[in-house]
Amino acid sequence: MNEGGLRDQARRVWQAGVAAADPLRLVPGALRAESGALVAGDRRIPLSEIDRILIVGAGKASARMAMVVESVLGRGLLRERRVHGWVNVPDAAVRSLRAVHLHGARSSHDNLPTRAGWLGARRIVALLQGLGPRDLAIALVSGGGSALLPLPAPGVSLVAKRRLVAALHSAGATIGEVNVVRKHLSAVKGGGLVRGFRGSRMVSLILSDVVGDRLDVIASGPTVPDPSTFAEAIDVLERYGVWRGAAEAVRSALLDGRAGRRPETLKALPPNVENLLVGSVRNALDGASAEARRLGYRVVERSDLLHGEAAEAGRALAAAALDVRLRHRPGPPPICILAGGETTVRLGPRHGRGGRAQETVLAALATLGEDGLEGMAFLCAGTDGEDGSTDAAGAVVDRRIAARARARGWDPSSFLGRHDACSFFEPLGALIRTGMTGTNVMDLAVILIRPAPSA
Structure with a gap:
């Protein structure tokens, strides 16, 4: 030859490997509709307990994940359970779906946060906070979600966080190390989406893009408890020589967190939230x-x-x-x-x-x-x-x-x-x-x- x-x-x-990791193949193994119920993993959720279904998320694969979820639910449930949603995706992945709005949150290949992503993240938080006690949320999380779902912590600007993440990438920090910093400068990462949830149950479907498939690292774990600390975030910045060049607001936020003047990331998962890994490398x-x-x-x-x-x-x-x-x-x-x-x-x-x-x-x-x-x-x-x-x-x-x-x-x-x-x-x-x-x-x-x- x-x-x-x-x-x-x-x-x-x-290409065969890429096709085998397509969400169109993987998501139906984690979520399906049966007579009178939705089945997520091993959990059966009676439809009689659900008034509305909200679909949210962010990531490079989350557009196709949203397509599959709509297909799993079918036209009947989309209408009967007033399914609606908002998912932040790269601009190239935007298309029209029946119930979910795919929001272009990144146009270039630099994988850094944008104002469009920030606006989308605010919209997702507002939708979650607007749910009632009989509403179900389905979160679709995949790699790239860290950049596509930016909502900096109070006092930290999007520009400062963007520069910090770019500096860490250039210095050779691993994705896990970068995400430790991201989570402690964010209102939605490190389990932050869970804190704003007002519905009855949340099911998060997660496609892994990290070694070891650690759910808290994928897209900086917006629905997952975070074992890292403010002190570890500071250590990452110091180790890669980025601490001194970070914006004053960034250093102040992390130092306040280490001193206990800001709340830590989510440390325990509420019983009404479930995270399911749908696929990986x-x-x-x-x-x-x-x-x-x-x-x-x-x-x-x-x-x-x-x-x-x-x-x-x-x-x-x-x-x-x-x-x-x-x-x-x-x-x-x-x-x-x-x-x-x-x-x-x-x-x-x-x-x-x-x-x-x-x-x-x-x-x-x-x-x-x-x-x-x-x-x-x-x-x-x-x-x-x-x-x-x-x-x-x-x-x-x-x-x-x-x-x-x-x-x-x-x-x-x-x-x-x-x-x-x-x-x-x-x-x-x-x-x-x-x-x-x-x-x-x-x-x-x-x-x-x-x-x-x-x-």
Whole structure:
């Protein structure tokens, strides 16, 4: 098989993984309508106890989640239970639904809070506070919800919080660390939506985009108790050298919280609130694995390598691929190595264009070289269709792509050093562009290794 065919196969495996994590497939497993009742997880909620149903939420996958919930309820219940709702989503995900308003809260790829998101968050809080004692709320939470649902704590401006989050991202903080800070500067994160709830019951359907599927980290846990503290938030800012540059209002809010002058985030879940995990990167890995096996590959999962600094993850995955090629460990080709996870990129003051998935692939290319990529394709891309501030989801390389770079006199390590993966891959035709996929379960790496011609 030529290299172009391997790249195509790698994309097919990746796309199968994305399809397996589609909310259209996952949500019906957590919510269904039966005769006279809604069933959420293991809980049966009699319709006779419900006057109205409110659907709220935020996230990159929450538009498709809202579509499924409307379909599960059906036209009859949408009308009889006066279903209405408001969900903050990226602008590209906005469409007309029967009962739920999808509110565009972010137009660019920078994944930072906007005024539109702030207005939407205020509307969601008002709707929750307006519910009566016989009303049900269904919350739809997915990755990206932290930026799409911004409602800063009193005294903290949206601009100050946006700058702080951008500084943490640039410094290489993990999503869990960033979200500890976000939760303690927010009126809705860290269980804040629960505090404003006035209805009879809330069911939150959550699609994970974090390692370990910690519900309190996904979208900063708007409906989930938070184990972190103000002191930990301050520690994150100090550890990444961001504390001194933070706005005075930010430092004051966190110091007041640490001193007990501001209330902590939610620490215990009320009995009328239930959080259900509907899916994660595990679904994507299973879908990708099935497609790889269908194509004739034995599958090896190495999700343990797709974490930490993106470049280091790329080198580690490249080393694992060479182990297969040169030492037949854990077995001889044809093998597909799969990894699901999330990395970070620590940026300097001057840097190029790219994202963590593209940087992972560029580091792998720099490690493997043109000869090392013989009979191999290496792909990494975000399951949400986004990677960094670019319009690409990620990149895929093989020996042919490496040869194109050599013909231009390009050194992958040079581009890697200035974090300029997009500028490297775009002219070579190696970027993966899908647009928003409608899901978000972290990044998925696919490495296909065929036997060498001499084998």
